[in-house]
Amino acid sequence: MTRIFSGVKPTGHLTLGNYLGAVRRWVAVDQHAAEALFCVVDLHALTVDHDPARVRRLSRQAASLLLAAGLDPDVCTVFVQSQVDEHARLAYVLECVATDGEMRRMIQYKEKSARERARGGSVRLSLLTYPVLMAADILAYGADEVPVGDDQAQHVELTRDLAVRFNQRYGHTFVVPKAVHPQVGARVMSLQDPGSKMGKSDGDAAAGIVYLLDEPEVVRKKVMRAVTDSGHEVEYDRDAKPGVANLLDILAACTGREPAALAEDYHSYGVLKKDTAEAVVEELRPLRVRHAELCADPGYVDGVLRAGAERARGLARPRVDAAYRAIGLLPAG
Template sequence: MNLLKPILFSAVQPSGTLTIGNYIGSILHWSSMQTTHHCIYSIADLHALTVFKNISSLQQSKLDTLCFYLSAGINPKQSIIFLQSQVHQHCQLNWILNCYTYFGELKRMVQFKQKSKIYAKNINSGLFNYPILMSSDILLYQSNVVLIGKDQKQHLELARNIAHRFNFLHGKFFNIPDSYIPNKYSCKIMALLNPTIKMSKTDVNHNNVIFLLDNKKSVFNKINKSVTDSENKIFYNSDTKPGISNLLNIYASLKRQNIHEVEKIFKKTSYKDFKYLLACMISNKLSVLQEKFHYFRNNLPYLKNILDYGAYQAKKIAQKTIENIYNLLGL
């Protein structure tokens, strides 16, 4: 590991087909950070168990997620890419950090409250303790920076609090990680039919979501059906115009343009024409991504080698952290 570069950690759950929201919010930014950071990218399959029970689908989803990482430009020779479940030290540190986390802190987690409503018949302990495992993921690698969306900010604050608490009791040990949120717009893509909630790969209404494997016809249908308003004026205001603001956000993020520049470009454009141009742009982007995806997906030995080598690299770092913690705690 190049100690001159800050360590960046990020992860995506393989709990379903990835969406354009996952791509824009995190994966899109990962490749460019490889030159400035030592990047550690995990496929968080242990986290997926909180809501994901179809084992055969999970196996497929893990490989699909890896292929999307590679298709987005993540280079396994530059970055560490691995399956969370293949590095047992995540679970070791998870238990230790449980003992440095207060019950009241977990009760205040907004995502637990939200998921408890969505998965009312499956409110398992994993959903409640999820933020501690996330803290373990981050602190295990002495991460300096964590790329997250706004909805994960509270979880990162918990990781920072746990690290501070551990350091106070045992001396400075953990780095205190900072968040990296790409920008205030692209970090959160909303559902197409209900732009007041986040786009989710587990949404039962697929018209809310653009999946990275959607074909051109599907993209056009979903964008055409997306909620806007009756004003027919294109400008960004997430409070009064959440629908068109969400579409502007998608366009600006994929184009890597400032959202206010995009507003000017489409100032005199109708919603109908804007939706058409947006659908064309998304389809073209996905077409390139999908071509690369299928190339990698058809090479299983290559994918296995990446995961095996990634787990080997991650374990070397993780084991050093665990050994040092065990020595500190007298274990």
């Protein structure tokens, strides 16, 4: 069976964009169609200034939300990255294969380091090298496929390059994975800036972001205040009417209809916003209920993560041990 690896970074609260764009597909398709590993990649959250308590809290919340969304630990493996030492073990070995030039060409490094410097902060070395850790996340498990969006495609190409280079220099050790670009469940943009993806940002940008744990009234308020476009016609045109198109995309994802067909049912922005808000509230209701149940039983979540880490460790350790031997390190014991 094909093996896939996907991760979510606990740098902010999970959003409607995360859910409709990826998590819902993980639940409905990926966990059943492949040997699937889903990881809260908490080590990646340390590459920028952070509050340790918040990282721990968001890591647990992310894991709980993945389970609440419907990932079944009897079907797939759900775990936290830092609880499996093989990620960090393999990352250093791969750093000995990667080059400084490769790291500095990473688009996300250029963008994030520029933002850090603009704030007057220093850039952590881990921000430069975290694509190698991401490669280790994938290669440790012999993943055949990595479902990614366009913003992560460069990192998967690096992973492929490192796997091929290691195999050529030290003997065949790693599966060379391929990036797959599954049909996005929904292209969800910020409600206040429909030209930008609905990310996990806080502060001023939060007004345009629907978080999975937002109360229903908060969801309704955010959707009703969504930026629309000039004119009054409800048309599905991402270029000419990005605000309206974003609402139609969200409504379509929640109802199973096509956005262009939905546009024909509406003659005012207000009614479209109201129906979209109610559709989002209903889409998230079962997830919120299940999440509350999981929060009331933290021992269950801890047990799932312990079992997931043990299973992941069993899959990763033989390959990482083989990489250590191949590159010239003495075996332990």
